[in-house]
Amino acid sequence: MRASSLATRLFLSATAWVVVILVITGFVLSSVYRNATERAFDRRLNLYLRTLVAEVATPDEPPDRQFQSLGEPLFELPLSGWYWQITRTDTEKGDTRASRSLWDKKLPKLDEHGAELTAAGVRLGYVEGPEGQTLRMVERPVDLGADGRYLVSVAGDATEIFDETRSFDYYLGGTFAALGIVLLLTTIFQVRFGLAPLKRISEAIADIRSGRAERLEGDFPVEIAPLARETNALIDANREIVERARTHVGNLAHAIKTPLSVIVNEASSHAADPFADKVLEQADVMRSQVAHHLERARIAARVTIVAAVTDVAPTVEALRRTMEKIHRDRGVIIEAKVDPNARFRGERQDLEEMVGNLVDNACKWAASRVFIEVLTERPAAPGAGPMLRIIVDDDGRGLSAAERAQVARRGQRLDESKPGSGLGLSIVIDLASLYGGNLTLGDAPTGGLRAELLLPAV
Template sequence: MRKGSIAASLFWLTAGFLVLAMMTTGYLLSDLYSRALDTSLSETLDFHVESLAGALLDTRDPQDPGIALADPRFERPRSGWYWIIRDDAGRLVNLSTSVVGIDLQGVSASADALGRSTEVVDDPFGTRLRVVERSVTLESGRYAITVAGNLTEILELVEDFRGQAFIVLGAVGVMLTIMSAIVARIAMRPISRLSTAIEQVREGDAAEVSGTYPTEIAPLAEEVNELLRSNAQIIERARNQVGNLAHGLKTPIAVLRNEAVAQKDGLADVVTSETEKMSSLVSTYLERARLAARTSVVGKKADASMILQRLTRVMGKIYPGIDIAFDTPDATLPWFRGDEADLEEVAGNLLDNACKWSRGAVEVRLGSERGAKGTQLVLAIEDNGPGLSEEDATKVLRRGVRLDEKTPGTGLGLDIVKELVDVYGGSLELKRSALGGLLVEVRLPTAPGRAGAASPGLTHFRRNTSQEASDR
C-alpha cells in the first residue's frame, strides 16, 4: 500500500484505533480484576471477623485458647494474615500465631452502619494489609476484633494479569491489523479494476469503461463513459463547424482575390495582398482546429511499424531512383498513442521531403526510448542530400517558408508536422545526418502494442530492405 492511497489511510486509521482500543481494554480489564480481588478479600475478612465474633460470643471468654480460625495462613508468621482481640483499654487479650513479634494497631477509621471499620496499612515487613475491625460486647466488657489480610498478594496478581492481558490483546491487535490490511486491499480492488479499465480506454484498447462495479463506484464508471460520449459528440460537432467555416470563408476570399486580380490599380494590389494573408490565416487556424479535434479523441492507437512499412513501399514507387532503407523494429515496439492518420501525415511529409532532397539514399528507423516524459516512440529519417544549417533548420519550420522555390510544394509540410507533434506533446529535431544530409528525429507518445509493454531502452533493429527493393 503506497503512501497517500485510500487503502493505506484505512490501514493506519484502523491500526491507530486498534492500539488505542486495546490499551484502554487492557487497563479496564486490569481495573475490573483488581476490584474483584479486593472485594473478594474484603468479603473473606468480613467472614473471618464474623467467625471470631461468633466464637467469642459462644465462649464468653476472650482469652479462651479455643478461639481460632481454620485458615492456616493465620498460623504462619509474616504471612500478612493476622487477627487480634483487644479490650476497652486497648490491651491485647488474644491473637493469632502469625502476630508474634508484630504490633498490629487497631483501625482508626469510623465504623459503618454494620459496626465495621476498614482501612489499608503496612506491617513492619512492608506488606500492605487490608484491615477490618468489629466490636463485640460481653458481660465482662467491650472487645475489638481486628482481622488483617494480605493486600500485596492482590496487587501482585493484578500486575501479573495486566502483563498477560496486554500480551494477549497485543496478539489480537496484530491479527486484527493484518485482517484490516487484507480487508482494505480487497475493498480497493474494484477501484484498481476501474483504474485499469480507464487506462485501457486511454491506451486505445477499449472504447469505454466496461465491467461490473460496487454500488459506491458504479456511478463513477457511468460518468466516465458519459464524459467519453460527450467528448466524442463535441469533437464531431467541432469538426462539422470547422468544415462549415472553411467553406464559408474560402469562397468569399477567392471571389475577392479573383476580382482584385482582374483590376489593375493600387486598391486591387492591396486587396490581393490582404486576401492572401486572410487565406493564409484561415488555413493556419482551420488546420490547427482540425488537428486539435483529431488528437482530442481518447482511446486511439496505431501500429507505427506497419504504417512505416506501408509508407516506405509507397515512397519507393513514387521515387524509384531513391534507395529507401527501413530497419524493421522488434515485436515489442510500443504503438503510437493517437490517430493513425496523424502518424501517416507526420511520417509521410518527412519521408517525402527526405526523398525530394536526397541524392539517392534515405534511411528510416523506428524505436523507443525512456525519458522524462516516460516511454516515447522515436522516428528517425535521414538522407544524403545537402542538409540544412542551424539557421535554415529554424527558418524552415515556419509556416509556408521554402528555402528553394524551384522544388514543387507549398512549404506547409514541415509546419503541419510540427503542429501535429506539438499537439501530441512530442518533439521535433532537425540535425546533421551521418549520411551528410538532414536527420529528422520525432518523439511521440506510446501505447502498449500486441506484444505488451515497451522495451526499456532504444529498440534495436535488423536491416530489411529486400521488400522495398522488390516493390520498386
C-alpha cells in the same frame, strides 16, 4: 486519490482504532477484574472479622478455646502474612491479643493511613506488614459498654490479589494480541477486497488512456456502479463534442475557401492590374493562414480523443512506399528501420501527417537516400510514460542553425522552386506539441538534415 494510497490510509486508520480500542478495553477489564478480586478477598477478611467480633462479644468462653473457630492455619504460622489483632482502646495500657502468626509484631491502624470508616463501621485499606509485605487489612471498632471498647483487625497478604490480577493481565494481553492480529488480518482482507473495484476502475481508465480499451467494462458493486456509468457517459460526451468540433471545422473550411476562390478567380481575370496582383498576393497569404489555423483546430480536436493507439511499423512502411513512388523520378531510395513493437498513443492520420511531412521534406532535399529509424524509449522518470523517437535523415546539403530556425517558422521556405506552402514543419511542430512531444532539427551522419520527432508511446 489513488486506490493504493486510500487502502494504506484506511488500513492505518483501522489499525490505530483497533489498537486504541483494545488498549482501552484491556485497561477497563483489568480494573474490573482487580476490583472483583479485591471484593472477594474483602469478603474473606470480613468473614474472619465477624468471627473475631463474635468472639470478643462473648467473653464467657475459656481463654484456651477463644478464637479457635477461624479455621485458618495461616493464622498459626509465624509471619505468614495472615494476621488478626484485638486491641482494647478504653484503657491506657491498651491490652492486645493477636494471632500467633503476628509473632511479637503489631498491625498498624488504618485510620493512621487515611482509611475512612464506612457506614457499616468498617475500615478497608492497604498497609505494610511486619515483613514488608503489602497487606489488605480490615478493622472494626467494637463497643461492649461496661465490658470495654476494642479495635478488631484482620489482615491478609495482598500478594494473592496482585498475582491474580497479574495472571489475568497476562491472559488478557495474549488474548487481545491474538484478537488484534485477527482483526488486522480481517481489516486487510476487507480493505484489499473492498477497494478492489476502485483498483479495477483505475486500471480500466489507464487502459482507456493507453488505447487498450474504449469504455469501463464489467460488473461493479452498487456503490461503485454510478462512478463507472458517469465515467462512460463522460467518455461518450467527449467523443460527441470532438465530432461536432470536427464538423464545424470542416464547415468553416468550406465556407471560407469558396469566397477566397471567387476572389482569386476575379483577380486572376485582371492579371495586368497591380491592384489585382496585390489581391492575389494577400489572398495567398489568407489561404495559408486559414489552412494553418483550420489544420491546427482539426488536430486539436483529434488529440482530445482518448483511447487512440496506432501501430507505427505498418504506417511507416506505407509512407515509405508512397514517398518512393512520388519521388521516383529523382531516384530517391528510402530505408526504414522500425521497432516492430512501437505504438503511437494517438490517431493514425496524425502520425501519417507528421512523419509524411518529414519524409516528404527529406526526399525533396536528399541527394539519393533517406533513412527512417523508429525507437521506443522506456520512461526515464517514475510516473512518466514511454516515448517514441522517430528519426528521419537525408543525404542532402543540410541546413545551418539559422536556416533550421527559419524553416521551423510557419510559411517559411528556403527554396521557392521546391513545391509546397512552407507549412509542413510548422504543422509537425504544432501537432507534436499538442501530443506532448517535440521536433528537433540537427545534422545527420550522412551529411544532410536530421529531424527527430518525439511522441508519446504505449
